[in-house]
Amino acid sequence: MRPNRRSSRCPDRGSDLIRDRNIVCVASNWNAHPTGKHHIMRLLAEQNHILWINYHASRRPKLNRGDSRMIVRRLREVCAGARRVQPTIDVLSPLVLPLPESPTARYVNTRLMVRQIRSALRQLPRRPTQLWLFTPDVPELIDLLDAERVVYYCVDDFAAFSGFNAELITRLERQTCAAADVVFATSQTLYEQRSRQSSNTHLVPHGVDLDHFASAEDIRPDQLPDDVRNIPKPVFGYFGLISDYVDLDLIAAAARHQPDWSFVLIGSLRCDPSTLDVLDNVYLLGNKPYEEMPGYCRVFDVGLIPFRMNRLTRAVNPIKLREYLAAGLPVVSSPMPEVLRYSPAVRTAETLDEFIAACTAALAASQDGNAAERRALVRAESWQARVEQLSEIIMGTGNEADRPLHFVETHTSALSLLD
Numbered sequence: 001m002r003p004n005r006r007s008s009r010c011p012d013r014g015s016d017l018i019r020d021r022n023i024v025c026v027a028s029n030w031n032a033h034p035t036g037k038h039h040i041m042r043l044l045a046e047q048n049h050i051l052w053i054n055y056h057a058s059r060r061p062k063l064n065r066g067d068s069r070m071i072v073r074r075l076r077e078v079c080a081g082a083r084r085v086q087p088t089i090d091v092l093s094p095l096v097l098p099l100p101e102s103p104t105a106r107y108v109n110t111r112l113m114v115r116q117i118r119s120a121l122r123q124l125p126r127r128p129t130q131l132w133l134f135t136p137d138v139p140e141l142i143d144l145l146d147a148e149r150v151v152y153y154c155v156d157d158f159a160a161f162s163g164f165n166a167e168l169i170t171r172l173e174r175q176t177c178a179a180a181d182v183v184f185a186t187s188q189t190l191y192e193q194r195s196r197q198s199s200n201t202h203l204v205p206h207g208v209d210l211d212h213f214a215s216a217e218d219i220r221p222d223q224l225p226d227d228v229r230n231i232p233k234p235v236f237g238y239f240g241l242i243s244d245y246v247d248l249d250l251i252a253a254a255a256r257h258q259p260d261w262s263f264v265l266i267g268s269l270r271c272d273p274s275t276l277d278v279l280d281n282v283y284l285l286g287n288k289p290y291e292e293m294p295g296y297c298r299v300f301d302v303g304l305i306p307f308r309m310n311r312l313t314r315a316v317n318p319i320k321l322r323e324y325l326a327a328g329l330p331v332v333s334s335p336m337p338e339v340l341r342y343s344p345a346v347r348t349a350e351t352l353d354e355f356i357a358a359c360t361a362a363l364a365a366s367q368d369g370n371a372a373e374r375r376a377l378v379r380a381e382s383w384q385a386r387v388e389q390l391s392e393i394i395m396g397t398g399n400e401a402d403r404p405l406h407f408v409e410t411h412t413s414a415l416s417l418l419d
Contacts, residue, residue, distance in 0.1 A: 002119060003015060004071050015385060017043070017044065017046070017047055017164070017388060018044060018048060018391045019047035019048060020045070020048065020128075021049075021127060021128050021129065021130050021148075022048065022049050022051065022124050022126055022127055022128070022129045022130070023041070023048050023049070023050050023051065023129070023130045023131075023132055023234070024051045024053065024055045024117055024130070024132065024145065024147070025037065025041050025043060025050055025051065025052045025053065025132045025134065026054065026055050026119075026131070026133050026134065026135055026138060026141065026146065027052065027054075027055065027132075027134035027135060028054070028055065028056070028135070028367075029054050029056070029243055030052050030054055030085065030088070030091045032260055033267070033268075033287065033290060034242070034290050035155075035162075035219045035319060036153075036155060036186070036206050036207070036319060036383075037134045038154075038333050039151070039207065039209065039383040040232040040383065040387055040390070041132075042086075042089070042389045043384060044387060045086060045088040045145060046077070046087050046088075046266065046281060046306070048088065049088045049089075049090070049124050049125070050090070050205055050217060051082075051088045051090050051117065051121065052090065052091045052092070052093055052094040053084075053093075053094060053113070053117065054091060054094075054386055055094075055096070055113075055138065056093075056098065056137050056275060059394055060228075060315040062417075063400075068278050069217045082116075082119075082120045082123070082294070085193070089208075090101060090120060090123075090124075091150075092116060092117070092120050094109075094116045094117075095116070096109040096112060096114060097109055100137065100165060101168060106140065108139075109200060110138070110140040110141060110144065110260065111144075111247060112143060112254065113141065114139075114141065114144045115388060117145065122419050124290050125130070127208075128148045128152065129147050129148065130147050130148060130149045130150075130394075131143070131145050131147040131149070131150045131151070132151045132153060133152045133153065133176060133180070134155070135154050135158075136152070136154065136158050136169060136173035136176050136211070137158070137168070137169055137172040137173065137176070138153060138172075138176070139172055139175035139176040142179045142180070146283065149181050149182070149394055149395075150179065150180045150181050150182075151180060151181065151184065151394060152176050152177060152180040152182075152183045152184070152198075153183075153184045153186075153334065154173075154183060154184065154185045154186065154190050154194055155186045155190075155317075155357050156312070156315065157189075157190065157193075157312055157314075157315040158173060158318065158343050159308070159400060160172070160311040160312035160315070161312060161366065162244055162246045164178070172192040172254060173197075174197050177194055177197035177198040177201070177392070180198060180200075181200065181393055181394075182198075182200050182201075182202065182393060183195075183198040183201040183202070183203070184196075184201075184202050184203075184204045184206065184328075184390065184393075185201060185203055185204070186206050186317045187203075187315055187316065187317040187337070188203060188337060188338065190316055190317075191203040191313040195399060196265055197353035199321055202279040202393055204386060204389055204393075205317055205338070205367050205381070205386075205388060206317055206318075206319045206322060206386070206409070207322070207381050207382055207383035207384075207385065207386035208319070208322035208323055208326050208378050208379075208382060208383065208389075209323070209326070209382075210326045210375075210378065210379060210381075210382050211274060212293075212294060212326075212327035213294055213297060213323045213324075213327040214326050214328070214375055215294045216295070216297040216298045216328065217298070217327075217328055219295055219298040220396075220405065223295065223359065224295055224298060225292055225295045225299070226295060227231050227283075227290075228283075228285070228295075228296060228299045229299075231264065231283060231299065232260070232262050232281075233262070233301065234261055234262065234301040234302070234363050234366075235261075235263075235264055235299055235300050235301050235302075235414075236261060236262070236264070236300070236301065236302045236304050236332070236359060237262050237263075237264045237265075237266070237296060237297070237299070237300035237302070237303060237304060238263075238264070238265045238266065238267070238303070238304040238305070238306065238320075239265075239266040239267055239288070239296065239300075239320060240266075240267050240318075240320050241267050241268055241270060241295060242265060242267045242269050242270060242271060242273070242284075243270040243311055244269065244270070244271045244308075245310070245313055246271070246306060246307060247275055247307060247308045247309050247334070248271070248273060248310070248353055249335075250306050250352065251263055251265070251276065251282065251304075251306055251400045252275045252276050252279060252282070253352045254352065254355055254359070255276070255279045255281050255282050256279065256355060257278075257352065257356060258359075259281055260281075260283075260388075261359070262281050262282075262283065263279075263281060263282045263283065263304075263378055264283045264285060264289050264296070264299070264300070265282070265283065265284050265285065266285050266287070266293075266296060267287055267332065268286070268287045268407060269284070269286075275407055276278070278398060281367070283397055287333070289307060293328065295324070297323075297324070297327035297329060298327075299338070300324075300327075300329055300362040301362075301363055302329060302330055302331065302362040302365045302366060303323075303327070303329040303330070303331045303332075303334055304332055304333070305318050305320060305321060305324075305331065305332070305333035305334060305336075305339065306331075306332075306333075306334060306355070307336065308348060309334055309335065309336075313334065313336055314336060314337065314399050316336055316338065316360060317336075318333075318336070318338070318339070321338075321339055321342065321346065322378045324380060325342065325345060325346075325374045325375060325377050325378045326375055327375075327376050328371025328372070328374050328375050329366070329371075329374065330345060330346075330347070330355045330363075330365040330374065331345065331346040331347070331362065332346075332347050332348075332349060332352060332355065332358045332362050333346055333347070333348055333349075334348065334349070335349070335350055336348075340348030342377055345373075345377055347361055347362050347364075374404045
């Protein structure tokens with residue numbers, strides 16, 4: 001039977017954040033465009049040491065150029081071993097087999113990850129260890145790593161992603177929720193679903209890097225990124241992953257309908273953009289550094305979130321919504337439940353006629369001088385405030401007096417490759 005992790009001692013009373021812990025964070029690629037997990041872990045790294053695990057075995061790769069490149073990149077990361085990317089953040093890409101449906105592969109993967117995690121932890125100061133899961137499909141780690149707290153942080157309806165085995169992900173996520181000490185959901189839809197699987201589920205929406213995006217208003221014309229400096233106005237902009245849930249057909253139809261409008265899309269392409277290639281007023285700029293995003297927001301007149309409405313997107317609470325608002329932009333979005341509370345700063349649309357009307361109204365709003373009011377909508381939603389809330393929930397349960405600390409055992413003698 002697994003020890004009761006909730007019996008471990010909390011940080012010093014009065015502390016706002018978790019401190020003096022080693023935090024094993026199982027998530028997607030550290031080098032990806034910053035998302036919630038990056039912001040949270042960077043803040044926690046101020047008083048803890050983070051061991052970030054690049055987990056990449058949730059789906060079976062396809063025989064295409066994109067996945068082939070990803071495999072090569074992952075193998076290079078695996079060969080590099082654990083690397084220190086910041087003074088208190090190490091990144092480890094474990095050797096795993098991307099065969100999620102295979103029980104044998106899952107068994108081997110789990111043991112390999114545990115060996116590699118324990119080896120990396122041996123290089124850190126001996127202190128209590130927490131396990132944070134940003135992926136739903138590794139519940140086996142929970143029993144093998146005897147952490148003082150296990151946190152499952154749910155940001156998506158993962159079973160709805162294309163390429164994932166929905167039945168398998170659903171089953172594994174149910175196990176993860178049941179075994180975790182605390183579950184966080186970033187949208188009301190996810191909260192309602194996950195709270196049926198864990199009695200200790202909490203709704204904690206995403207935060208925003210307010211100062212970073214608010215700096216957009218101070219950027220001078222000569223400081224604008226070169227590739228957008230001369231794009232004709234007005235500019236309707238999107239940044240983020242460009243995958244199959246982004247309605248490129250709607251963007252193409254709007255671009256044809258309004259040839260004097262410019263549509264700028266920033267982000268890595270994960271779908272076929274051919275519907276946009278023939279349009280002179282659509283600009284696909286590729287991925288850009290996070291540090292440069294305020295400059296692009298300064299060029300945008302309106303921020304776009306043109307997602308297709310389906311099971312996946314109905315559960316989404318888009319981080320970019322708060323980033324657009326922090327930059328002072330009016331927003332046009334698909335009618336996802338989580339964006340509706342920000343009306344009228346956010347206008348929603350699904351059909352082409354609705355989209356054109358919403359963009360027209362948002363464009364007029366961009367000249368109304370109310371950027372500060374839009375920014376104020378998210379002023380209380382900083383990532384710092386969110387991490388303080390998470391810390392209080394995680395470490396605030398139970399009576400702390402005279403309770404033992406739990407450490408992840410880092411010896412390997414009891415754990416052979418396939419025990």
